[in-house]
Amino acid sequence: MSGVRALILEQVPALRRYARALTGDRERADDLVQDTLARSLSRIHLWRPAASIRPWLFTIMHNLFLNERRRASRTVPLGADPAEPAADRADSRALLDDLDRALGQLAEDQRAAVLLVGVEEMSYDDAAKVLGIPIGTLMSRLSRGREQLRRLLDGDGRPRIRRVK
Protein backbone atom coordinates (compact mmCIF):
# COMPACT_ATOMS: atom_id res chain seq x y z
CA MET A 1 0.00 0.00 0.00
CA SER A 2 2.71 2.40 0.98
CA GLY A 3 4.32 1.91 -2.40
CA VAL A 4 1.16 3.34 -3.93
CA ARG A 5 1.49 6.41 -1.71
CA ALA A 6 4.94 6.98 -3.09
CA LEU A 7 3.51 6.72 -6.61
CA ILE A 8 0.86 9.29 -5.74
CA LEU A 9 3.49 11.55 -4.23
CA GLU A 10 5.44 11.37 -7.48
CA GLN A 11 2.48 12.84 -9.32
CA VAL A 12 1.97 15.81 -7.02
CA PRO A 13 4.18 18.23 -9.00
CA ALA A 14 2.25 17.45 -12.20
CA LEU A 15 -1.09 17.69 -10.41
CA ARG A 16 -0.12 21.11 -9.06
CA ARG A 17 1.00 22.31 -12.47
CA TYR A 18 -2.20 21.16 -14.12
CA ALA A 19 -4.42 22.55 -11.37
CA ARG A 20 -2.63 25.88 -11.48
CA ALA A 21 -3.07 26.23 -15.23
CA LEU A 22 -6.65 24.99 -15.08
CA THR A 23 -7.83 27.31 -12.31
CA GLY A 24 -5.51 30.27 -12.90
CA ASP A 25 -5.08 30.67 -9.18
CA ARG A 26 -2.47 29.24 -6.82
CA GLU A 27 -4.65 28.81 -3.77
CA ARG A 28 -7.53 27.31 -5.64
CA ALA A 29 -5.12 25.01 -7.42
CA ASP A 30 -3.64 23.71 -4.18
CA ASP A 31 -7.13 23.32 -2.71
CA LEU A 32 -7.94 21.14 -5.66
CA VAL A 33 -4.71 19.15 -5.30
CA GLN A 34 -5.32 18.73 -1.58
CA ASP A 35 -8.82 17.40 -2.19
CA THR A 36 -7.45 15.10 -4.87
CA LEU A 37 -4.84 13.73 -2.48
CA ALA A 38 -7.32 13.27 0.33
CA ARG A 39 -9.66 11.41 -1.93
CA SER A 40 -7.06 9.26 -3.67
CA LEU A 41 -5.21 8.37 -0.46
CA SER A 42 -8.43 7.25 1.14
CA ARG A 43 -9.33 5.20 -1.91
CA ILE A 44 -6.08 3.57 -2.74
CA HIS A 45 -7.85 0.22 -2.62
CA LEU A 46 -9.93 1.27 -5.63
CA TRP A 47 -6.93 1.73 -7.83
CA ARG A 48 -6.06 -1.28 -9.97
CA PRO A 49 -2.29 -1.73 -9.97
CA ALA A 50 -2.37 -2.81 -13.61
CA ALA A 51 -3.52 0.66 -14.59
CA SER A 52 -1.26 3.67 -14.63
CA ILE A 53 -1.79 5.82 -11.57
CA ARG A 54 -1.55 9.10 -13.44
CA PRO A 55 -4.87 9.01 -15.34
CA TRP A 56 -6.57 7.78 -12.18
CA LEU A 57 -5.35 10.78 -10.18
CA PHE A 58 -6.15 13.26 -12.95
CA THR A 59 -9.62 11.76 -13.30
CA ILE A 60 -10.25 12.27 -9.59
CA MET A 61 -9.03 15.83 -9.92
CA HIS A 62 -11.15 16.49 -12.97
CA ASN A 63 -14.30 15.28 -11.22
CA LEU A 64 -13.54 17.39 -8.16
CA PHE A 65 -12.97 20.37 -10.42
CA LEU A 66 -16.35 19.86 -12.09
CA ASN A 67 -18.06 19.53 -8.70
CA GLU A 68 -16.43 22.68 -7.50
CA ARG A 69 -17.46 24.55 -10.63
CA ARG A 70 -21.04 23.45 -10.14
CA ARG A 71 -20.98 24.74 -6.59
CA ALA A 72 -19.31 28.02 -7.43
CA SER A 73 -21.91 30.66 -8.16
CA ARG A 74 -19.50 33.06 -9.73
CA THR A 75 -16.43 32.81 -11.85
CA VAL A 76 -13.23 33.47 -10.01
CA PRO A 77 -11.33 36.06 -12.01
CA LEU A 78 -8.29 34.72 -13.74
CA GLY A 79 -5.19 36.76 -14.12
CA ALA A 80 -2.72 38.52 -11.89
CA ASP A 81 -1.88 36.42 -8.88
CA PRO A 82 -0.18 38.26 -6.02
CA ALA A 83 0.88 35.03 -4.32
CA GLU A 84 3.22 34.14 -7.17
CA PRO A 85 6.82 33.98 -5.94
CA ALA A 86 8.46 37.39 -6.17
CA ALA A 87 11.63 35.84 -7.50
CA ASP A 88 9.97 35.13 -10.82
CA ARG A 89 11.54 37.19 -13.52
CA ALA A 90 9.40 39.93 -14.90
CA ASP A 91 9.13 38.48 -18.40
CA SER A 92 8.15 35.01 -17.22
CA ARG A 93 5.64 36.67 -14.94
CA ALA A 94 4.15 38.57 -17.86
CA LEU A 95 4.02 35.38 -19.89
CA LEU A 96 2.16 33.64 -17.10
CA ASP A 97 -0.33 36.49 -16.79
CA ASP A 98 -1.00 36.53 -20.53
CA LEU A 99 -1.52 32.80 -20.61
CA ASP A 100 -3.70 32.81 -17.48
CA ARG A 101 -5.91 35.40 -19.11
CA ALA A 102 -6.08 33.58 -22.42
CA LEU A 103 -6.77 30.18 -20.84
CA GLY A 104 -9.43 31.79 -18.67
CA GLN A 105 -11.34 32.70 -21.80
CA LEU A 106 -11.44 29.16 -23.13
CA ALA A 107 -14.35 26.88 -22.37
CA GLU A 108 -13.33 24.66 -19.47
CA ASP A 109 -13.52 21.41 -21.41
CA GLN A 110 -11.28 22.85 -24.12
CA ARG A 111 -8.86 24.29 -21.58
CA ALA A 112 -8.55 20.88 -19.92
CA ALA A 113 -7.89 19.15 -23.24
CA VAL A 114 -5.24 21.68 -24.27
CA LEU A 115 -3.47 21.37 -20.91
CA LEU A 116 -3.62 17.61 -20.48
CA VAL A 117 -2.22 17.00 -23.95
CA GLY A 118 0.05 19.99 -24.43
CA VAL A 119 1.49 20.57 -20.97
CA GLU A 120 1.02 17.26 -19.18
CA GLU A 121 1.90 15.42 -22.39
CA MET A 122 -0.74 12.83 -21.69
CA SER A 123 -1.62 10.37 -24.46
CA TYR A 124 -4.86 11.10 -26.34
CA ASP A 125 -6.31 7.90 -24.89
CA ASP A 126 -5.50 8.82 -21.32
CA ALA A 127 -6.68 12.42 -21.73
CA ALA A 128 -9.99 11.19 -23.15
CA LYS A 129 -10.38 8.80 -20.21
CA VAL A 130 -9.62 11.54 -17.70
CA LEU A 131 -12.25 13.78 -19.24
CA GLY A 132 -14.68 10.90 -19.67
CA ILE A 133 -15.17 11.54 -23.39
CA PRO A 134 -14.57 9.59 -26.61
CA ILE A 135 -11.25 10.23 -28.29
CA GLY A 136 -12.93 11.97 -31.25
CA THR A 137 -14.46 14.48 -28.87
CA LEU A 138 -11.10 15.01 -27.25
CA MET A 139 -9.51 15.75 -30.62
CA SER A 140 -12.15 18.29 -31.52
CA ARG A 141 -11.87 20.01 -28.12
CA LEU A 142 -8.14 20.04 -28.48
CA SER A 143 -8.37 21.57 -31.93
CA ARG A 144 -10.96 24.17 -30.99
CA GLY A 145 -9.18 25.04 -27.75
CA ARG A 146 -5.87 25.54 -29.47
CA GLU A 147 -7.45 27.55 -32.25
CA GLN A 148 -9.12 29.84 -29.74
CA LEU A 149 -5.90 30.22 -27.79
CA ARG A 150 -4.04 31.07 -30.96
CA ARG A 151 -6.50 33.82 -31.79
CA LEU A 152 -6.37 35.18 -28.24
CA LEU A 153 -2.63 35.33 -28.22
CA ASP A 154 -2.37 36.44 -31.81
CA GLY A 155 -4.75 39.24 -32.50
CA ASP A 156 -6.72 41.80 -30.61
CA GLY A 157 -3.79 44.08 -30.05
CA ARG A 158 -2.15 41.75 -27.62
CA PRO A 159 1.38 41.06 -28.64
CA ARG A 160 1.93 37.50 -29.60
CA ILE A 161 4.36 35.63 -27.41
CA ARG A 162 7.54 35.49 -29.36
CA ARG A 163 10.16 34.29 -26.99
CA VAL A 164 10.09 31.12 -25.02
CA LYS A 165 12.84 30.66 -22.54
Place this chain on the structure above:
Amino acid sequence: MSGAPVSESDVQALVDGRLAPARAAEVEAWLAERPEEAARVAALRQDRDALRAAYGPIAAEPLPPRLAAEFARAGTPPWRRAAAAAAIFALGGAAGWAAGYFGHGHDPERRDVIREAIGAHRVFIPEVRHPVEVAASEEAHLVAWLSKKLGHALKAPDLSAQGFRLVGGRLLSDNGRPAALFMYENSAGLRITIHCVAEPGASETAFRYREIDGVAAFYWIDEHLAYAVIGKLQRDRLLEIARATYAALEKK
Protein backbone atom coordinates in the same frame (compact mmCIF):
# COMPACT_ATOMS: atom_id res chain seq x y z
CA MET B 1 2.81 5.73 -47.44
CA SER B 2 -0.85 5.71 -46.59
CA GLY B 3 -1.68 8.67 -48.75
CA ALA B 4 -4.81 9.30 -46.69
CA PRO B 5 -6.11 12.86 -46.74
CA VAL B 6 -4.70 15.05 -43.98
CA SER B 7 -7.25 15.62 -41.23
CA GLU B 8 -7.33 18.15 -38.43
CA SER B 9 -6.46 15.30 -36.04
CA ASP B 10 -3.32 14.68 -38.10
CA VAL B 11 -2.38 18.31 -37.72
CA GLN B 12 -2.88 18.16 -33.94
CA ALA B 13 -0.91 14.94 -33.70
CA LEU B 14 1.87 16.54 -35.72
CA VAL B 15 1.98 19.44 -33.27
CA ASP B 16 2.18 16.90 -30.44
CA GLY B 17 4.86 14.86 -32.18
CA ARG B 18 2.68 11.76 -32.09
CA LEU B 19 2.53 10.74 -35.72
CA ALA B 20 4.48 7.79 -37.00
CA PRO B 21 7.50 9.10 -38.95
CA ALA B 22 6.06 8.11 -42.34
CA ARG B 23 2.75 9.85 -41.67
CA ALA B 24 4.51 12.87 -40.19
CA ALA B 25 6.49 13.19 -43.42
CA GLU B 26 3.27 13.12 -45.44
CA VAL B 27 1.68 15.78 -43.29
CA GLU B 28 4.82 17.91 -43.49
CA ALA B 29 4.75 17.58 -47.27
CA TRP B 30 1.10 18.59 -47.26
CA LEU B 31 1.96 21.63 -45.15
CA ALA B 32 4.82 22.60 -47.42
CA GLU B 33 2.25 23.37 -50.13
CA ARG B 34 0.02 25.34 -47.75
CA PRO B 35 1.93 28.24 -46.19
CA GLU B 36 -1.09 29.41 -44.23
CA GLU B 37 -1.59 26.02 -42.61
CA ALA B 38 2.13 25.75 -41.99
CA ALA B 39 2.08 29.10 -40.21
CA ARG B 40 -0.84 27.94 -38.12
CA VAL B 41 1.03 24.78 -37.10
CA ALA B 42 4.06 26.87 -36.17
CA ALA B 43 1.86 29.10 -34.04
CA LEU B 44 0.24 26.11 -32.33
CA ARG B 45 3.66 24.75 -31.47
CA GLN B 46 4.73 28.12 -30.17
CA ASP B 47 1.65 28.34 -27.95
CA ARG B 48 2.24 24.87 -26.60
CA ASP B 49 5.87 25.71 -25.80
CA ALA B 50 4.77 28.93 -24.13
CA LEU B 51 2.33 27.00 -21.94
CA ARG B 52 5.03 24.55 -20.95
CA ALA B 53 7.48 27.33 -20.20
CA ALA B 54 4.96 29.27 -18.13
CA TYR B 55 3.51 26.44 -16.06
CA GLY B 56 6.48 24.07 -16.00
CA PRO B 57 8.24 25.76 -13.07
CA ILE B 58 5.24 25.09 -10.83
CA ALA B 59 6.18 21.42 -10.87
CA ALA B 60 9.62 22.27 -9.50
CA GLU B 61 8.36 24.20 -6.50
CA PRO B 62 8.69 22.85 -2.97
CA LEU B 63 5.70 20.87 -1.83
CA PRO B 64 3.39 23.11 0.23
CA PRO B 65 3.16 21.81 3.82
CA ARG B 66 -0.57 21.37 3.67
CA LEU B 67 -0.19 18.93 0.78
CA ALA B 68 2.59 17.07 2.55
CA ALA B 69 0.30 16.84 5.55
CA GLU B 70 -2.18 14.79 3.51
CA PHE B 71 0.40 12.04 3.28
CA ALA B 72 1.23 12.22 6.97
CA ARG B 73 -2.47 12.07 7.76
CA ALA B 74 -2.81 8.96 5.67
CA GLY B 75 -0.56 7.26 8.21
CA THR B 76 2.52 6.48 6.17
CA PRO B 77 4.79 4.27 8.28
CA PRO B 78 8.05 6.05 9.16
CA TRP B 79 10.35 3.73 7.29
CA ARG B 80 8.48 4.52 4.09
CA ARG B 81 8.74 8.25 4.55
CA ALA B 82 12.30 8.36 3.34
CA ALA B 83 11.35 6.38 0.26
CA ALA B 84 8.54 8.79 -0.37
CA ALA B 85 10.95 11.64 0.17
CA ALA B 86 13.32 10.14 -2.32
CA ALA B 87 10.45 9.98 -4.76
CA ILE B 88 9.64 13.60 -4.09
CA PHE B 89 13.16 14.61 -4.66
CA ALA B 90 13.55 12.66 -7.83
CA LEU B 91 10.87 14.80 -9.33
CA GLY B 92 11.58 18.04 -7.65
CA GLY B 93 14.82 18.98 -9.23
CA ALA B 94 15.14 22.21 -7.28
CA ALA B 95 17.45 22.21 -4.29
CA GLY B 96 14.88 23.18 -1.74
CA TRP B 97 12.25 20.78 -2.93
CA ALA B 98 12.12 18.43 -0.04
CA ALA B 99 13.92 20.53 2.53
CA GLY B 100 10.88 22.51 3.48
CA TYR B 101 8.87 19.37 3.67
CA PHE B 102 10.82 17.37 6.19
CA GLY B 103 12.04 20.29 8.24
CA HIS B 104 15.49 21.72 8.81
CA GLY B 105 16.05 20.21 12.24
CA HIS B 106 19.32 18.58 11.36
CA ASP B 107 20.57 20.98 8.81
CA PRO B 108 23.24 22.93 10.69
CA GLU B 109 24.95 19.79 11.84
CA ARG B 110 24.49 18.09 8.49
CA ARG B 111 26.29 20.88 6.74
CA ASP B 112 29.43 20.21 8.75
CA VAL B 113 29.18 16.50 8.14
CA ILE B 114 28.81 17.10 4.43
CA ARG B 115 31.78 19.45 4.32
CA GLU B 116 33.85 16.82 6.12
CA ALA B 117 32.65 14.09 3.80
CA ILE B 118 33.37 16.11 0.68
CA GLY B 119 36.78 16.93 2.13
CA ALA B 120 37.55 13.24 2.63
CA HIS B 121 36.31 12.57 -0.90
CA ARG B 122 38.81 15.11 -2.25
CA VAL B 123 41.68 13.67 -0.21
CA PHE B 124 41.21 10.04 -1.12
CA ILE B 125 39.92 9.84 -4.68
CA PRO B 126 43.16 10.99 -6.36
CA GLU B 127 45.18 8.30 -4.54
CA VAL B 128 46.60 5.86 -7.02
CA ARG B 129 48.28 3.27 -4.81
CA HIS B 130 46.32 3.53 -1.57
CA PRO B 131 42.86 4.89 -2.30
CA VAL B 132 41.33 2.48 0.21
CA GLU B 133 42.43 0.55 3.29
CA VAL B 134 40.58 -2.63 2.41
CA ALA B 135 40.07 -3.55 -1.22
CA ALA B 136 36.88 -4.83 -2.81
CA SER B 137 38.47 -8.28 -3.06
CA GLU B 138 37.85 -8.47 0.68
CA GLU B 139 34.38 -6.94 0.58
CA ALA B 140 32.84 -9.18 3.25
CA HIS B 141 35.64 -8.38 5.67
CA LEU B 142 35.49 -4.66 4.82
CA VAL B 143 31.75 -4.44 5.46
CA ALA B 144 31.93 -6.47 8.67
CA TRP B 145 34.80 -4.36 9.98
CA LEU B 146 33.17 -0.99 9.23
CA SER B 147 29.80 -2.22 10.56
CA LYS B 148 31.49 -3.13 13.83
CA LYS B 149 33.22 0.25 14.05
CA LEU B 150 29.99 2.21 13.43
CA GLY B 151 27.84 -0.11 15.49
CA HIS B 152 25.34 -0.53 12.63
CA ALA B 153 24.94 -3.11 9.91
CA LEU B 154 26.37 -1.42 6.81
CA LYS B 155 26.28 -2.51 3.23
CA ALA B 156 28.35 -1.68 0.18
CA PRO B 157 25.58 -1.15 -2.38
CA ASP B 158 25.88 -2.82 -5.74
CA LEU B 159 26.12 0.02 -8.27
CA SER B 160 27.05 -2.09 -11.29
CA ALA B 161 23.81 -1.08 -13.02
CA GLN B 162 25.08 2.51 -12.80
CA GLY B 163 28.43 1.45 -14.23
CA PHE B 164 30.34 1.68 -10.95
CA ARG B 165 32.25 -1.11 -9.22
CA LEU B 166 33.46 -1.14 -5.65
CA VAL B 167 37.11 -0.22 -5.21
CA GLY B 168 37.07 -0.74 -1.45
CA GLY B 169 36.65 1.28 1.70
CA ARG B 170 38.23 2.85 4.71
CA LEU B 171 37.53 4.00 8.21
CA LEU B 172 37.47 7.77 8.76
CA SER B 173 37.14 10.05 11.71
CA ASP B 174 34.28 12.49 11.39
CA ASN B 175 34.39 15.04 14.21
CA GLY B 176 35.73 12.36 16.48
CA ARG B 177 33.19 9.74 15.43
CA PRO B 178 33.91 6.72 13.28
CA ALA B 179 32.71 7.09 9.72
CA ALA B 180 32.81 4.69 6.80
CA LEU B 181 33.86 5.50 3.27
CA PHE B 182 33.12 3.24 0.32
CA MET B 183 34.80 4.12 -2.94
CA TYR B 184 33.51 3.18 -6.39
CA GLU B 185 34.95 3.62 -9.84
CA ASN B 186 33.53 3.45 -13.36
CA SER B 187 35.24 2.23 -16.52
CA ALA B 188 36.41 5.77 -17.26
CA GLY B 189 38.24 5.89 -13.93
CA LEU B 190 35.77 8.34 -12.41
CA ARG B 191 35.44 7.78 -8.69
CA ILE B 192 32.56 8.40 -6.36
CA THR B 193 32.38 7.83 -2.61
CA ILE B 194 29.62 6.88 -0.23
CA HIS B 195 29.99 8.14 3.32
CA CYS B 196 28.22 6.73 6.25
CA VAL B 197 28.08 7.90 9.85
CA ALA B 198 25.84 6.97 12.75
CA GLU B 199 23.20 9.52 13.77
CA PRO B 200 21.59 8.08 16.85
CA GLY B 201 18.18 9.53 17.52
CA ALA B 202 17.96 11.35 14.18
CA SER B 203 14.79 10.90 12.19
CA GLU B 204 14.60 10.15 8.49
CA THR B 205 15.09 13.00 6.08
CA ALA B 206 14.51 13.53 2.42
CA PHE B 207 17.37 13.59 -0.05
CA ARG B 208 19.26 16.84 0.13
CA TYR B 209 21.77 18.27 -2.23
CA ARG B 210 24.92 20.25 -1.72
CA GLU B 211 27.83 21.25 -3.86
CA ILE B 212 31.21 22.52 -2.72
CA ASP B 213 33.73 23.64 -5.36
CA GLY B 214 32.30 21.44 -8.06
CA VAL B 215 31.99 18.33 -5.91
CA ALA B 216 28.37 17.42 -5.39
CA ALA B 217 26.66 15.40 -2.68
CA PHE B 218 23.24 13.97 -2.10
CA TYR B 219 22.69 13.10 1.55
CA TRP B 220 19.96 11.76 3.77
CA ILE B 221 19.35 10.05 7.09
CA ASP B 222 17.67 6.69 7.31
CA GLU B 223 17.40 4.38 10.30
CA HIS B 224 19.93 6.31 12.39
CA LEU B 225 22.57 6.40 9.71
CA ALA B 226 23.49 9.44 7.67
CA TYR B 227 24.54 8.73 4.12
CA ALA B 228 26.17 10.92 1.52
CA VAL B 229 26.80 10.00 -2.10
CA ILE B 230 29.57 12.22 -3.41
CA GLY B 231 31.11 12.79 -6.79
CA LYS B 232 32.12 15.26 -9.44
CA LEU B 233 29.06 14.50 -11.52
CA GLN B 234 26.08 16.20 -13.04
CA ARG B 235 23.32 16.53 -10.52
CA ASP B 236 20.89 14.26 -12.40
CA ARG B 237 23.47 11.54 -12.77
CA LEU B 238 24.44 11.73 -9.12
CA LEU B 239 20.81 11.64 -8.10
CA GLU B 240 20.38 8.46 -10.11
CA ILE B 241 23.27 6.90 -8.21
CA ALA B 242 21.95 8.17 -4.88
CA ARG B 243 18.57 6.63 -5.63
CA ALA B 244 20.19 3.33 -6.59
CA THR B 245 22.20 3.47 -3.36
CA TYR B 246 19.07 4.15 -1.35
CA ALA B 247 17.24 1.29 -3.05
CA ALA B 248 20.13 -1.12 -2.45
CA LEU B 249 20.35 -0.18 1.22
CA GLU B 250 16.61 -0.56 1.58
CA LYS B 251 16.84 -4.18 0.45
CA LYS B 252 17.41 -6.18 3.56
